[in-house]
Amino acid sequence: MAIQKRTSTNVLLDTALRNFYAAAEEMRLDEGLVEILSHSERRTCVSIPVEMDDGSVKVFDGYRVQHSTALGPSKGGIRFHPDVCLDECEALAMMMTWKCSLAGIPYGGGKGGVSFNPLDYSQKERERLTRTFAARIEPVVGTWTDVPAPDVNTGGPEMIWFMDTISKMRNQLEPAIFTGKPISLWGSKGRTAATGLGVATCAMEVLKVSGKPVEGATVAIQGFGNVGTYAALTMVKAGAKVVAISDITGAYYCPAGLDIQKCFDFVSSHPKKLLEGYQQEGMQKLAGEDLLFLPVDVLLPCALEGAINGKNADKVQAKFIIEGANGPVTPEGDEILDKKGTLVVPDFLANSGGVIGSYFEWCQNLGGFFWSEEEYNDRLLRIMRDNFHRVWDYSTANGVKMRRAAFMVAIKRVADAVRMRGVFL
Numbered sequence: 488m489a490i491q492k493r494t495s496t497n498v499l500l501d502t503a504l505r506n507f508y509a510a511a512e513e514m515r516l517d518e519g520l521v522e523i524l525s526h527s528e529r530r531t532c533v534s535i536p537v538e539m540d541d542g543s544v545k546v547f548d549g550y551r552v553q554h555s556t557a558l559g560p561s562k563g564g565i566r567f568h569p570d571v572c573l574d575e576c577e578a579l580a581m582m583m584t585w586k587c588s589l590a591g592i593p594y595g596g597g598k599g600g601v602s603f604n605p606l607d608y609s610q611k612e613r614e615r616l617t618r619t620f621a622a623r624i625e626p627v628v629g630t631w632t633d634v635p636a637p638d639v640n641t642g643g644p645e646m647i648w649f650m651d652t653i654s655k656m657r658n659q660l661e662p663a664i665f666t667g668k669p670i671s672l673w674g675s676k677g678r679t680a681a682t683g684l685g686v687a688t689c690a691m692e693v694l695k696v697s698g699k700p701v702e703g704a705t706v707a708i709q710g711f712g713n714v715g716t717y718a719a720l721t722m723v724k725a726g727a728k729v730v731a732i733s734d735i736t737g738a739y740y741c742p743a744g745l746d747i748q749k750c751f752d753f754v755s756s757h758p759k760k761l762l763e764g765y766q767q768e769g770m771q772k773l774a775g776e777d778l779l780f781l782p783v784d785v786l787l788p789c790a791l792e793g794a795i796n797g798k799n800a801d802k803v804q805a806k807f808i809i810e811g812a813n814g815p816v817t818p819e820g821d822e823i824l825d826k827k828g829t830l831v832v833p834d835f836l837a838n839s840g841g842v843i844g845s846y847f848e849w850c851q852n853l854g855g856f857f858w859s860e861e862e863y864n865d866r867l868l869r870i871m872r873d874n875f876h877r878v879w880d881y882s883t884a885n886g887v888k889m890r891r892a893a894f895m896v897a898i899k900r901v902a903d904a905v906r907m908r909g910v911f912l
Contacts (some may be wrong), residue, residue, distance in 0.1 A: 490522050497574035499814050501794050506818065510894035513887075520902045521688065523910070525608045527554040527577050528561075533623035535601060538611055539615045544906075547616060548572075551599035552579035552623045553633055557904040558682075560631055561597030562587055562669075562761040562842055564638025565620075565645070570586065571600035576671045583842070585776045585897035586835035590874060592846045597633050599624065605640050613803075617645050621652040628653070630663040630853070637667035639791070642713070647672060663852035667843035675848035682866065683717025683753030683789075685840020689832050690718070690785050691725055692794075693807050696879055697830070702726035705783040709733050710790030711754060711762060714780055714811045714838065718787055719747045727785070730777045738762040738778035741770040756761075779803055788815035795820040803829065810834035825888060833890040835897065836878055843870055 492508055495501045497539035504525060511521045550573050553561040563583040576598045582617045584596030601620055607612050627633060633847060637646060646665045650673075654661045668674040691701050705726045708715045711732045719729045728744040739745065739762055753765045779795060780802040781787065788794045789811030795803060797819030809825065809832045810816060814825065816831060824831055844867060851857050858866075 489520050490525075493525050495574055495578075497572070497578065498817065500574040500578035502814055502818055503578040505908070506890070506894060507898070508514060510898055513891065514895055514898065516898065516902060517906075519910075520905055523905055524555065524898070524901065526551050527580060528556060529553040529627065530573060530577060531624060531627050532573060533620070534621045535616055535623060537612060539612055547601050547603045548637060549599070549620045549626055549631070550576045551597065551600040551622060551635075552580040553595070553597045553627070555584040555595040555901060555905075556594050556632070556816075557901050557908060558588060559593035560595065560629075561633045562594035562636070562845065563597040563599070564841075565598075565637045565641055565649075566600040566638035566704075567605045567640040567645075568600065569604045571602045571641040576600055580833055582813055583669045584901060585894060586839050586842055587902040589835055589878070589893055590753050590801060590839045590846075590870065591900075592843060594634070594842070594846065597635070599635060599640075600638065613645075614648055617648040618652045620654065621649040625653050625656055627665060630661065630724040630849075634663070634845070634849060635665050636841070637713075639712075640688040643667060643669040643674065648659060658808050663849050666852075668769050668846040668848070673852055674850055675857065676860035677867065678844045678848055679713065680759075681732075681844030681863075681867055682714045682811070682838050682841030683719075684721050684867065685871045686714060686789065686809055686837050687721035687725070687835040688840070689867055689875050690722065690787065690807070690809045691727075692872060692879075693830065693832055694811065696876075697807070699784065700807075703728060704785055704904040705895065707731040707732050707783045707787045708779050708782045708785065708789055708811075709738075709778050709794060709815075710788070711750065711879055712760075712789070714841075715787065715789035716751055716754070718789060718811060720751065723747045730783060731773075731781055732762070733778045733790070734762050735775070736761050738773040738775050739765060739770055740773050740778070740781065741767055743769050745770065754783065773781075783803075785809065787811045790815070793817055795821065796823070800824050801827075802848070805829065807836045808832070811838050813838070821888075821890065826864045831889060831895045832875075835887070836874060836893045839874065840867060840871055843867055866875065
């Protein structure tokens with residue numbers, strides 16, 4: 488009897504399910520395994536009451552989803568964004584399962600977040616929300632069960648508030664329960680730049696295997712947050728020319744190449760870490776989406792999901808797309824890009840530098856022994872290059888797109904683990 492495939496009105500979850508079912512069908516995966524892996528193990532919803540600075544109380548919705556723990560503790564970020572919902576968290580948790588599997592690290596997939604715009608609240612209000620959320624999800628997270636990390640609009644401070652809250656609740660230090668912490672408090676040298684470094688590494692590797700020189704290659708980067716910033720700095724250091732970057736204030740385009748270090752310094756000094764007001768000779772400001780359609784060699788979408796879709800993919804001119812964000816290209820967009828001959832390196836391969844870096848931090852926390860940044864980066868680059876070529880080789884050998892190849896390699900490892908562990912009755 489054929490299984491009943493899940494569908495969702497949420498674009499991201501529907502995309503994640505469709506990609507999984509398509510790869511599983513091509514693999515001829517056992518129906519029982521398809522049924523198990525198309526569902527999450529746990530979906531937690533909590534309400535988060537927060538006292539505002541004026542004495543009033545607001546209640547926010549928070550979520551934590553653990554898709555799979557077949558390979559180890561679930562792993563994935565916590566984001567603060569107004570669009571966060573349960574279905575989005577489940578989709579991202581599923582993607583994290585495949586990302587961790589493909590990376591060859593002992594984690595499953597998890598994701599969480601709060602429907603909340605931190606830009607609208609003070610630091611004290613953000614801290615109160617973070618600590619209350621930590622207390623509400625405390626029963627389902629842990630060093631060997633679920634290890635959260637930063638994501639959209641969260642970073643080192645939030646991870647410290649999370650760690651400190653749960654450590655006090657458990658009356659013992661829990662440094663390995665959250666990753667992405669500041670270096671000065673159980674963090675890991677190299678972690679901040681890890682995702683962007685990994686995205687740039689995949690971009691450089693795809694240029695090399697395609698016979699294109701990295702030196703002088705033109706690059707556009709959507710999103711100048713943590714991922715986009717370090718991807719840009721890495722590409723420029725390798726000799727590429729970053730001609731466009733963007734954030735919520737718009738796109739900044741300079742055909743002769745942007746001075747990325749100056750952009751970085753400007754954003755670092757901006758109270759809200761934005762590009763608004765940045766000036767450079769020969770630069771023009773565009774609407775944010777217009778960056779996606781510039782005539783460049785490499786496009787790095789490093790913002791939110793669904794940026795390239797069935798409505799705009801035909802306008803994309805880049806020869807190579809390296810997905811720095813989670814799910815920036817929809818299946819409809821993928822189909823159009825494939826017909827145009829655009830090569831797409833999928834998100835859970837390209838942006839896995841962050842979770843590999845989190846794994847490094849977790850290992851160091853468990854052992855109480857810390858590496859140098861050089862050791863960290865050497866290990867990261869070696870794994871990223873190996874993973875890229877493993878997927879590239881599978882793709883070329885079997886005549887399938889990079890995304891499908893990555894899914895098949897990743898799903899097989901998780902399915903094998905589920906098969907060996909069996910169904911607990």
